[in-house]
Amino acid sequence: MVNITINGKTAQAKEGEMLLSVIRRLKIDVPALCHHEAVEPLGACRLCMVEITKTEWDGWSKFVTSCLYPVEPDLIVSTHSDQVNEIRRTIMDLYLARHPNSPEIRKLAEEYGVLKTSYEVQVDGDNCILCGICTRICDAMGFHAISLVGRGHGKTVAPPLNEAPPDCTGCLSCALNCPTNFIEFSDQDDKRTIWNKEFEMLACVKCGATTITREFAEHLSKNRDIPFEYFETCDSCHRKETSLTMGRIAAWTKEAQS
Amino acid sequence: MQIKEVEHIKKLRNKYLASQKKFPRKVMVCCGTGCLANGAGKIVDAFTDALDKREIKHFAVEAIKETGCHGFCEQGPLVIIEPSGTFYTKVKTKDVDKIIEQSIERNEVIESLLFAEPKSGEKIEKYGDVDFFKHQHRLALRNLGKISADSIIEYISVGGYKAFAKAVTTMKPDEIIDEIVASGLRGRGGGGFPAGRKWRTCREAAADTKYVVCNGDEGDPGAFMDRSIMEGDPHAVLEGMMIAAFAVGADQGYIYVRDEYPLATTHLQKAIEDCQESGLLGENILGKDFSFSIKIARGAGAFVCGESSALMRSIAGEIGEPRAKYVRSVIKGLYDQPTVLNNVETYVNVPLIIDKGSSWFKGIGTEKSSGTKVFSLVGKVRNTGLIEVGMGTTLREIIFDIGDGIIDNRPFKAVQTGGPSGGCLPAEHLDLPVDFDTLTEVGSMMGSGGMIVMDDKTCMVDVAQYFLGFLVEESCGKCVPCREGLFQLHKLITRICEGKGEEGDLEKMEHLSQTVLTASLCGLGTSGPNPLLSTIKYFREEYEAHIRDKKCPAGVCKSLIKYEINDKCTGCMACIPACGYDAITGEKKKIHILDQDKCTKCGACYAVCKFEAIDVS
Amino acid sequence: MKNRFIVNPVLCTGCRTCELACSFAHSVDGQMGRSRIYPLDGGMTDLWVPVTCLQCEEAACVKSCLVNALRRNPDTGAIELNEDICVKCMACIAACPFGCALHDTQHDLIIKCDLCGGDPACAKFCPTKALEYKPFETKKKKLAG
Structure with missing residues (x-):
């Protein structure tokens, strides 16, 4: 265990744990737009920056992204010092200039007192904040269907060659975890469309309800050693089946006991 | 040619030197990229053809050396007759016969091909007497122009691999590191981190595999220090890396060369192959328990890949984007293993330090920045090119002695140092000694050695706008302060150049710059606003003229003139x-x-x- | 001796107290969450079966999770879902052959029984002891006797 001080209070952290994880455990609200626990930290949005110092640093302090700064013994952390707040305000100001139409960005900017951007608004700015959560999750799940493409200000998220990605199984994890709900998809008539690729939703053999795509189910069955028939019945019908099976066992037990 | 023990190196050297004695004169044709572009290849062919036609006593094709870059590219193609040192510039193929007849056969000087000092017009016979060369102190560039660029035996003939042999056979790894630490050698790539300390941490890191990596991804506009060294003296780079590998305990090395440097890649590749063939690279080198091999990794030309973490990711086949490194790369670098990363110029200093000793090296330069530094001197100076001076040389000496002053005798306005993320310094700082620390103190940096001289016809707002534009283009786009911050800074300064600047824009840019400096992920962002901040600091009135009076005093910004x-x-x-x-x-x-x-x-x-x-x- | 979660449908009256307890125990921001347990018709007169996660040894939900959000708690033996890691791909819901991974549509969360971290509310409030959380050995003896 490592002892650190966060905003004047002592806290205990596991060796090698990242500062942000300790901060969140203490329920201190530090914003982060590129952070997701399912994937390795990236340090791209810079909103989770905190100011750190140590007694022996003699008044000197530095700013680090807490999402990927491992705890050190006797670290003194300020999550909302004036300078930290100023950095966050400026970053939100920059975000707001680029994504003026994103409700999520507008809300977070407002929390930091930025109601209107000081910079040139990009009229054609979309809502993708290039946090890379979608691509990192896609990589972590083993699909590698989409990627950040290009560099600098012109960077985008896209499938290879901007065509329907062959490796996408339509699991929707990219879209569902996008902090600004930028990634478009549609679920209609047992068909799912995402990244310009159409998927068949796997319908329950009993009631016809759908949960995941056939391609995703086939992938899981094949690669994770799960019988495909598990996926052919929906959760609700599975529960009914379970109750009937257990009912038969119970009736049999009852009979045996009497 | 097999080199299995130290004695072999000595023997090879003596044998080769003896074989060269039959040529009382040699022709050194500069075949750096600059001279080649000016037709040096044709000059070499012309010499060879001329020799086919006639027979000259004591001269043969072997006495024509295709050397590395002298650094004086704008005067190329350069031809030097050794041992007299007769220096011919802007040589054309039609001059070749004349050179053979007069300079080689009769040892005469051809007046018309001599270099004339731009200021005085005086013709100079020997290259060592030219202003451009005589004020230099060439260590890293020691062999450039002196030997055939891609020949291992030529390198050995000037004392090459002597230091490596000394290190491997007579020194313990810790002694080598002690020597490098004592020499005060600091990273020439711009960071200025003490190389010895880096090596020690890497040596002490517990791991089975360690790497030695050479950063040859020189990307600053107008800079070609490392390119020239890799092209003209590839074996010196290898020797430095080999000593480093032996000292830290690495068995694999990588040289990361940007793909825009095809000649450097070719020469390095040949150097590596020659070393493998002779046994200087491979298993049980010089009969010792030391094995080392080197591979070339070619970069695809992204500026940010010169940043250490991006470079290592690029070698590993990942996207070349920096990652935050709160764990340093000497502990966890390439493939997550301890890695020593130095740039080309740093490595070529290593054999010299081992050969001549740390106290010799420490005696050159200043107390905190020992040795020399190579600069790419360009812009409005009379002599442009690649130069090397002792640390602590003043900007004035570099610009007015070596560079021979400003073209057309115009007034000096500023010098931009340190590449795109360096800063612009005005005349008041001309007497500053150039080293790692002084330039940083006044808002610029030495960086990897870019130096652009500007006269009064240069608009500082335009200069800052250019560099910011470059950085916006080259930002990898990973972190917000760099991607969006530099973009907005560039927008603001472009508006000023177009005469649309408003009161408060300077303050807004200064404020935003602070966040970009503090909050960016890698060095590109944390130094990106430097050209802007330094020009605002020293040339604020010029910005104000653009904003308030809608005038560009230097007459550059098109919308305002x-x-x-x-x-x-x-x-x-x-x-x-x-x-x-x-x-x-x-x-x-x-x-x-x-x-x-x-x-x-x-x-x-x-x-x-x-x-x-x-x-x- | 570790506690085990024991379901005895014979004693279940279908009063749905367990559902209520579960919802309360898993409230989200002060709102009741979706229950992880459902007493369902056992297919015969007066027979109710409280269906909930069986914490399978070789669980399909764990296998189906590509981001490793489902892990067994070594203290309770329950397979717990780490909501922060979960990417909501619904693979576990589709994979579980007992239908015991669920989607809380109101709060957009994937949920499953976590045995309340070692003190399951359903068992605590079950008026008929159809649900019990107690050392396994007792049950074994009872069966043997």
């Missing part, structure tokens, strides 16, 4: 066809008229006018 024809016009009609937009009309011997509505401010008329009849305001 006007071309006008004054009464000095003789009516010579030279400017009329020069204007591609039919903006100038007039008759012979009558003052011409410039139509402001048609004028695109391209400056073509200004360039052709011989009578100073065109005003820029």
Whole structure:
């Protein structure tokens, strides 16, 4: 265990744990737009920056992204010092200039007192904040269907060659975890469309309800050693089946006991 | 040629030197990229052809050396006759016969091919007496122009691999590191981190596999220090890496070369193959328990890949983007293993330190920055090129002694140092000694050695706008302060250049710069606003003229200037066809008229006018 | 001795107290969450079966999770879902052959029984002891007797 001080209070952290994880455990609200626990930290949005110092640093302090700064013994952390707040305000100001139409960005900017951007608004700015959560999750799940493409200000998220990605199984994890709900998809008539690729939703053999795509189910069955028939019945019908099976066992037990 | 023990190196050297004695004169043709572009390849062919046609006593093809870059590219192709040191510039193929007849056969000097000092016009015979060369102190560039660039035996003949042999056979790894630490050698790539300390941490890191990596991804516009060394003295790079590998306990090395450097890649590849063939790379080198091999990794030209973490990711086949490194790469670098990463210039200093000792090296330069530094001196100076001076040399000495002052005797305005994320320093700082720390103190940096000299016709706002534009292009786009911050800074400064600047813009840029400096992920962002901040610091009134008076005092920013024809016009009609937009009309011997509505401010008329009849305001 | 979660449908009256307890125990921001347990018709008169996660030894939900959000708690033996890691791909819901991974549509969360971290509310409030959380051995003896 490592002892650190966060905003004047002592806290205990596991060796090698990242500062942000300790901060969140203490329920201190530090914003982060590129952070997701399912994937390795990236340090791209810079909103989770905190100011750190140590007694022996003699008044000197530095700013680090807490999402990927491992705890050190006797670290003194300020999550909302004036300078930290100023950095966050400026970053939100920059975000707001680029994504003026994103409700999520507008809300977070407002929390930091930025109601209107000081910079040139990009009229054609979309809502993708290039946090890379979608691509990192896609990589972590083993699909590698989409990627950040290009560099600098012109960077985008896209499938290879901007065509329907062959490796996408339509699991929707990219879209569902996008902090600004930028990634478009549609679920209609047992068909799912995402990244310009159409998927068949796997319908329950009993009631016809759908949960995941056939391609995703086939992938899981094949690669994770799960019988495909598990996926052919929906959760609700599975529960009914379970109750009937257990009912038969119970009736049999009852009979045996009497 | 097998080198299995130290004695073999000595024998090879003596044998080769003896074989060269039959040539009393040698022709050194500079075959660096610059001279090759100027036709040096044809010069070499012409020499060879000429030798086919005639027989000259004591001269043969082997006495024509295709050397590395001398650094004086604008005067190329360069030919030097050794041992006299006769220095010929701008040599053409038609001059070759003359050179053979007069300089080689009769040992005469050909006046017309000599270099004339731009300031005095005086013709100089020997290259060592040229202002450009005589004020230099060449260590890293020691062999450039002196030996055939891609020949291992030529490298050995000038003492090459002597230091490596000494290190491997007579020193313990810790002693080598002690020596490098004592020499005070600091990273030449820009960071200035003590190389010895880096090596020690890497040596002490517990791991089975360690790497030695050479950063040859030089990307600063106009800089070609590392390219010239890799092209002209590839074995010195290898020797430095080999010593480093032995010291830290690495068995694999990588040289990361940007793909725009094909000649460097070819020469390095040949050098590596020659070393493998001779046994200097491979298993049980020099009969010791030391194995090392080197691979070349070619970069795809992203500027940010010169950043250490991005470079290592690129070698590993990942996207070349930096990652935050709160764990340093000497502990967890390439493939997550302890890695020593130094740049080309740093490595080539290593054999010298091992050979001549740390106290010799420490005696050169300043107390905290020992040794020398290579600079790429460009811009409005009379002599441009690659130069090397002892640390602590003043900017004035570099610009006015080596560079021979400003073209057309115009006033010096500023010097931009440190590459795109360096800063611009005004005349008041001309007497600053150049080293790692002093330039940083005044808001610029030494960086990897870019040096652009500017005269009074340079607009500092325009300069800052150019560099910010470069960085916006090259930002990897990973972190927000760099991607969006530099972008907005560039937007703001572009508006100022276009005359749309507003009161408060400077303060807004300064404020935003602070966040970009503090919050960016890698060095590109944390130094990105430097060109802006340093120009605001030293040339604030120029910014204010753009914003308040909508004027560009240097007459550069197109939206803020006007071309006008004054009464000095003789009516010579030279400017009329020069204007591609039919903006100038007039008759012979009558003052011409410039139509402001048609004028695109391209400056073509200004360039052709011989009578100073065109005003820029 | 570790506690085990024991379901005895014979004693279940279908009163749905367990559902209520579960919802309360898993409230989200002060709102009741979706229950992880459902007493369902056992297919015979007066027979109710409280269906909930069986914490399978070789669980399909764990296998189906590509981001490793489902892990067994070594203290309770329950397979717990780490909501922060979960990417909501619904693979576990589709994979579980007992239908015991669920989607809380109101709060957009994937949920499953976590045995309340070692003190399951359903068992605590079950008026008929159809649900019990107690050392396994007792049950074994009872069966043997």
